[in-house]
Amino acid sequence: xxxxxxxxxxxxxxxxxxxxxxxxxxxxxxxxxxxxxxxxxxxxxxxxxxxxxxxxxxxxxxxxxxxxxxxxxxxxxxxxxxxxxxxxxxxxxxxxxxxxxxxxxxxxxxxxxxxxxxxxxxxxxxxxxxxxxxxxxxxxxxxxxxxxxxxxxxxxxxxxxxxxxxxxxxxxxxxxxxxxxxxxxxxxxxxxxxxxxxxxxxxxxxxxxxxxxxxxxxxxxxxxxxxxxxxxxxxxxxxxxxxxxxxxxxxxxxxxxxxxxxxxxxxxxxxxxxxxxxxxxxxxxxxxxxxxxxxxxxxxxxxxxxxxxxxxxxxxxxxxxxxxxxxxxxxxxxxxxxxxxxxxxxx
Ligand SMILES: [Zn+2]
Ligand SMILES: [Zn+2]
Numbered sequence: 001x002x003x004x005x006x007x008x009x010x011x012x013x014x015x016x017x018x019x020x021x022x023x024x025x026x027x028x029x030x031x032x033x034x035x036x037x038x039x040x041x042x043x044x045x046x047x048x049x050x051x052x053x054x055x056x057x058x059x060x061x062x063x064x065x066x067x068x069x070x071x072x073x074x075x076x077x078x079x080x081x082x083x084x085x086x087x088x089x090x091x092x093x094x095x096x097x098x099x100x101x102x103x104x105x106x107x108x109x110x111x112x113x114x115x116x117x118x119x120x121x122x123x124x125x126x127x128x129x130x131x132x133x134x135x136x137x138x139x140x141x142x143x144x145x146x147x148x149x150x151x152x153x154x155x156x157x158x159x160x161x162x163x164x165x166x167x168x169x170x171x172x173x174x175x176x177x178x179x180x181x182x183x184x185x186x187x188x189x190x191x192x193x194x195x196x197x198x199x200x201x202x203x204x205x206x207x208x209x210x211x212x213x214x215x216x217x218x219x220x221x222x223x224x225x226x227x228x229x230x231x232x233x234x235x236x237x238x239x240x241x242x243x244x245x246x247x248x249x250x251x252x253x254x255x256x257x258x259x260x261x262x263x264x265x266x267x268x269x270x271x272x273x274x275x276x277x278x279x280x281x282x283x284x285x286x287x288x289x290x291x292x293x294x295x296x297x298x299x300x301x302x303x304x305x306x307x308x309x310x311x312x313x314x315x316x317x318x319x320x321x322x323x324x325x326x327x328x329x330x331x332x333x334x335x336x337x338x339x340x341x342x343x344x345x346x347x
Pocket of ligand 2: 310326
């Protein structure tokens with residue numbers, strides 16, 4: 001039986017923390033569950049998952065649908081699209097069976113690339129290599145999640161670049177159904193021809209790249225990494241962009257700032273999945289509204305900056321050891337209105 005290899009290349013950068021990552025994990029499970037009910041898919045579909053953030057790795061090697069177990073997705077700093085494409089090309093080389101004169105190889109693989117941001121590495125060399133050597137051998141569908149996606153780059157990679165906006169209750173379910181339907185359609189069409197048809201796209205849900213957003217939106221969120229003073233475990237604070245009208249008697253303008261969306265415990269492997277170069281942007285804390293508590297120990301604030309420039313949790317004006325540089329720091333109540341600069345990630 002000839003296999004239909006399906007690769008999911010998933011953006012696990014820090015902006016995906018919380019709901020989005022959970023949705024992607026649940027979505028993958030839902031896709032696999034639905035595919036297993038389809039006899040064509042069950043016979044032919046093999047699935048693999050490549051995760052990428054600052055680095056990229058195969059977290060589920062290509063296996064048949066019945067034996068596939070959706071992996072837990074990691075989280076890291078950075079969106080290294082170039083590195084992800086290199087990992088994908090290496091995986092295509094090593095896992096896909098090629099057709100030879102005396103053997104029928106695999107069907108043309110399908111790749112679903114999901115990303116919610118813009119690359120933090122330079123993906124140009126990888127994109128050129130993809131277009132020169134791989135674009136004809138695989139069907140790549142790039143799906144941008146939300147407004148901050150770099151469609152210019154995705155458009156250079158594939159004609160099948162589309163955007164998904166999760167605006168209404170039930171949209172995500174429809175989206176998952178569409179991915180499933182497109183895999184099923186392709187598993188049915190194999191054997192008929194090499195042309196793969198994508199399932200009809202619900203226009204209200206997906207906008208094909210033919211009409212790209214005229215301008216890439218500003219970054220939708222800011223993420224900051226800290227460590228718990230007591231447990232030394234890392235956490236991630238996420239701030240979402242919010243626009244507010246500020247009106248005075250004489251003029252009106254829109255001010256954008258970032259409001260706290262949540263503070264999430266991180267695994268230590270966050271640092272393994274991160275690209276340190278993607279962490280060097282600075283943000284002024286005065287642009288950030290809201291201070292979360294520590295998700296590990298419950299300390300009052302997770303937003304205390306040590307002199308070493310790193311963030312830690314504290315419970316009030318007190319002395320404590322910085323979990324990063326190990327120095328003793330004392331915090332006083334200063335009503336500093338100007339804020340201070342802290343390093344931030346660029347998932
Ligand atoms: Zn803590
Ligand atoms: Zn320190």
